[in-house]
Amino acid sequence: MTKTAQLHRMVMDKHVCPYGIKSKYLLEREGFEVEDHHLTTREETDAFKAKHDVETTPQTFIDGERIGGYEALRKHFGHAKDTGGKSYRPVLAVFAVGAALAVSLSLAFFGTLGVRTVEWFVAFSMAMLAMLKLQDVEQFSTMFVGYDLLGRRWVPYAYAYPYLEALAAVLMAGRILPWISIPVAFTIGTIGAVSVIYAVYIQKRDIKCACVGGSGNVPLGFISLSENLAMMGMAVWMLVQLGL
Known part of the structure; x- marks a missing residue:
């Protein structure tokens, strides 16, 4: 019928x-x-x-x-959208696209996967996360100062963070001006990692992460910490590559 x-x-x-x-x-x-x-x-x-x-x-x-x-x-029809629940989907989508781009370029230019693939993955992911933050810096900064240890003490840092992340990402993707990208990535990554550890694992706070800007409802936690640790690791790796 x-x-x-x-x-x-x-x-x-x-x-x-x-x-x-x-x-x-x-x-x-x-x-x-x-x-x-x-x-x-x-x-x-x-x-x-x-x-x-x-x-x-x-x-x-x-x-x-x-x-x-x-x-x-x-x-x-049972397809109601959950508008209030927390979700890692935005940041996972960034990491997935970043990985796909890194693999695609590696195969195109080198015919294989290697260290450059990992470098591009981190750089591309950083760049896309920075782009999401730059869509609404005001909203991002409001969320960011809620848990970032430096941002809550010096608000201009919260406004500068997306630009610093984008700058480090672009320079690292091309391996250019390492004397700028390395200290920037290591500094913001270290501050971010310490802030997440303090807020989530010491204070036991249940808050949203500003990692995808103000549009997402991503909980602050392991993935947020991973983003910061990746920036720190990338900076250290580039130092090693330069023999410093």
């Missing part, structure tokens, strides 16, 4: 509701034949909302019952 759903969504010359498109896709994926009703003017949309006493579109109806908008539809 064919399952049928009625979908009412905005489809105008200058605006097609993205949630309406996603609602239609979700219904079809769940095996529904969709009766797709387009609301083509603002007046038609307002009249629809007034008639059904709703504030937003799209709206989905199944078996005469109003399910609601896109998020309500996701919840109806």
Whole structure:
């Protein structure tokens, strides 16, 4: 028996509701034949909302019952998004892409994996993490001073940190100006590692990490510590490479 759903969504010359498109896709994926009703003017949309006493579109109806908008539809099918839970996904995505780039370049230029692969992985990951922080430095700094030992004592450091991380990453990726990249990476990595150890393992605080900027809900902990230890390790490795 064919399952049928009625979908009412905005489809105008200058605006097609993205949630309406996603609602239609979700219904079809769940095996529904969709009766797709387009609301083509603002007046038609307002009249629809007034008639059904709703504030937003799209709206989905199944078996005469109003399910609601896109998020309500996701919840109806058991796909509700967890908006409050902590997740390592943002930082793991950065590390995965950084590793993939490092492997790809190593195979392209050297035909094999080696020490350069690891160097690129650390540098690329640092660069992407810095980019995420630079999207909203104000938000990042607010989170950062909550646990960083230097940042809470000297706030300008919290604003400078993303730029310092990006600078060290770019220089290390090309093995250029090591007299700048090495001390920068080692310094911010050491301060960061000590801060994480103190906040998480000594004070036992349960707080969010600022490592992916202000957009994520990554818990401060082992992965955050690993990021800082990787910067320290990279700096030491480059010193060894230079014979210092």
